[in-house]
Amino acid sequence: SASLASVQELETRFLKACVDALGADRFVTGAVDKQPYLTDWTGEFTGDAIAIARPRRTEEVAALVKLCVEYGVQIVPQSGRTGLAGGAIPIGSGPSLVISLERMNAIRSIDSSSRTAVVEAGVILEVLHDAVLKHDLVFPLTFGAKGSCMIGGALATNAGGSNVVKYGTTRELCLGIEAVLPDGSVINGMTGLRKDNTGLDLKDLLVGAEGTLGIITAAVLKLAPRPTARATGFLALGSLDEALDTLNAIQDRTGGAVEAYEYMPQPMLDAICRAFPQTSLPLTGDVGTGILFEVASTRPSDAEMMDEGGTRLESELLAELEAQMENGAVLDAVIASSERQRDDLWRMRESVLESIQHAGPYYTFDLSLPLGRVAEFVAKMDVAAKDLGFAPLVIGHLGDGNLHYALSAAEGVDFHDLSLDAAKAAAFDLLADLHGSFSAEHGIGQSKLGLMDGMKEPAQLAAMRRIKQALDPQNLMNPGKLIPGVEARP
Ligand code: FAD
Structure with a gap:
């Protein structure tokens, strides 16, 4: 049809403009070569994109974002694709450009006296662990995906993991970020200051925003001394x-x-x-x-x-x-x-997710509760789940009140014969009673977007939408993720 032809024509012109600006070697365009970037660790989410851009410098990211704004192309920031909520995979039918940070993988510096590291967004978490250890320091963020997930993704999801009880989430380990906003402007918050009360904290706005408010290109991270x-x-x-x-x-x-x-x-x-x-x-x-x-x-x-x-x-x-x-x-x-x-x-701890997968079809909640209510939740939810024919498999960062509560089918039962909706209703009712959260550390992405309207306070949702609209009026920055009900402008 005419409209299909015009979309294809726009995509061709857009890609040509990108290649002219950055050079062909920055793009993956072949259908087969793009595939690994269009699905993630879970295998549950797949999407499509005009191309995968792999910029090497912050200015290149900014140039790409400006071109996306000019041509009305959606932007999907991507790091290690280990996110569990489908946030890094394009969604919907609109033309998208995946911007992978994987080539921005330099550790710019490690400063032993201030105990900070300046790293680019594409640095793999475990690579950073090994690098700082040589300075007798640790970057305490750790979890099962450390060999593949990247700092940009960890910041964008405000990842938690096993050491939060002592060191806090990624947010608390971040002193500053450099980022490209949805209009292509670059914010440079890389001073590493521990105190800076000069206005709204854009760092804290972008950390945990799952790529909906901009692309994090680098960060100043807090290190801790190596335990003796x-x-x-x-x-x-x-x-x-x-x-x-x-x-x-x-x-x-x-x-x-x-x-x-x-x-x-x-x-x-x-x-x-x-x-x-x-x-x-x-x-x-x-x-x-x-x-x-x-x-x-x-x-x-x-x-x-x-x-x-x-x-x-x-x-x-x-x-x-x-x-x-x-x-x-x-x-x-x-x-x-x-x-x-x-x-x-x-x-043993880090093989948990694969073990749950091995047990057959499952659904997993990523919940948090006030510490004193965790036991009550588990006791009541176990009863509800078993009554419905599920076998609960639970793992938790107990010190943070965070439970990964997975439902698999009890022995001899077909998972698909069970009422997942009833189990979800039981869990969410309990969460409401006990003042918990339905999303503790894995993020909302696309998989939990549908829950936001029912579970999050309307006034907070309205404020989130207004911030999104102010920074990204065309809704091009990772649309369809995290923030419900934001319509693209005609
Ligand atoms: P991606 O999956 O590539 O992206 C995640 C989100 O961030 C997407 O919305 C994407 O658009 C956005 N994004 C990526 N890079 C940028 C950027 N540079 N700027 C802006 N937005 C960006 N998570 C925990 O919190 N705790 C755990 O204990 C934990 N354990 C896990 C164990 C396993 C085995 C697996 C597979 C995952 C686990 N996760 C855990 C989830 C996942 O590893 C984290 O969410 C991780 O931080 C994602 O990083 P990534 O580089 O893979 O990001």
Whole structure:
């Protein structure tokens, strides 16, 4: 038809303008070569794009955004494609350009005295981990996708992970960003200042905006000193409430040294063993409320070796665990005695998502609750889910009140025969009662967009829409993600 011809003509002219501006080597245009960029880790989301742009410099990103505005082409910022909400994949039928940050992967500098790193958005998280370790520093953000996800994606989703209990989310680890706004202007917030009250914080607006308000091209990140003493272990506890009390007791005894406190109940461990039969579980028997924990300290005194063996930190930890065993909260405990055992524990933790996938079709909630209400949620939701024929597989960053609550089918039941809508209604009713959030750390993207209207306060949604419209009046920056009900201008 005539309109199809005119779309094709626009796409051709647009692509020619892009190539003229940046050079052909910055673009992936072949149908086969584009494919990897048009689907993500989940495999659930696929889309289409005129091309994949792979700029090398911030000015190139800005030039691309300006061309997209000129031609009315939608922009999809993309990093490692490990996001779990479909945010990095184009949606809808309008012409889109994927802007991949993968070639902007320089670590510009690491400053040991200010304990900061200046990095481009395409730096892979694990690459940054390794680079700062050479300076005896750590970048504490970590989770299972660390080998593929990139700093830009982590910032855009305000990723959490296992160390939030001590270091906060990505937002709290970010001192500044450089970004290209939807009109192609560049904001340079790379001073690394720890205090700067000169107006609205655009950094905090773009962090967690899932690419709907601009493209983050670089960031100044906070680093932490490398711990000199560390202990990692696994606990079997009587209940989730006791697990929380034990967390607080360990924090008090160790001066707040808990870096990770991950809820891994027995059904989750069973699922891991089914997916990875070589797994050797840290404790024998039913662990009930299992917790993988890690404590770490930079205090030299905590690293001193004690007469009875082990560091002072380990000895404090052991003393606390003994006290918790005496009062009946902790039923069993093990502490890794080698780096290898520690790695085994973390490998087990990081294989969770694949283990859930291995268990068959599933739906997963990414919830957060006030810490004191987690146990109530799990108890009530477990009953509701089992009544409906589901087998819950739950993993949680317990120290943050964050649960990844997955529903798979009970044995002998076909997942597709079950009422997922009833399970969702049960979960969301409970969340409303307990004042929780339906999206803790994975973001809204396209997969949870439909929930926003019903779950988020109307006044907050209206303010989000007004901000979006002010910064991106044509709704070209990652449309159809995160912010519901924003219509493109005619
Ligand atoms: P992408 O998937 O490429 O993009 C994610 C979103 O950010 C999209 O909306 C995209 O448009 C936008 N975006 C990407 N780059 C930019 C940029 N430069 N500027 C602006 N917007 C941009 N998440 C957690 O929080 N905690 C976990 O524990 C966790 N565990 C995971 C484990 C596994 C095995 C997997 C596969 C994922 C896990 N995730 C977790 C989710 C995911 O890894 C994070 O959301 C991650 O931060 C996404 O980074 P990415 O580079 O892959 O981003």
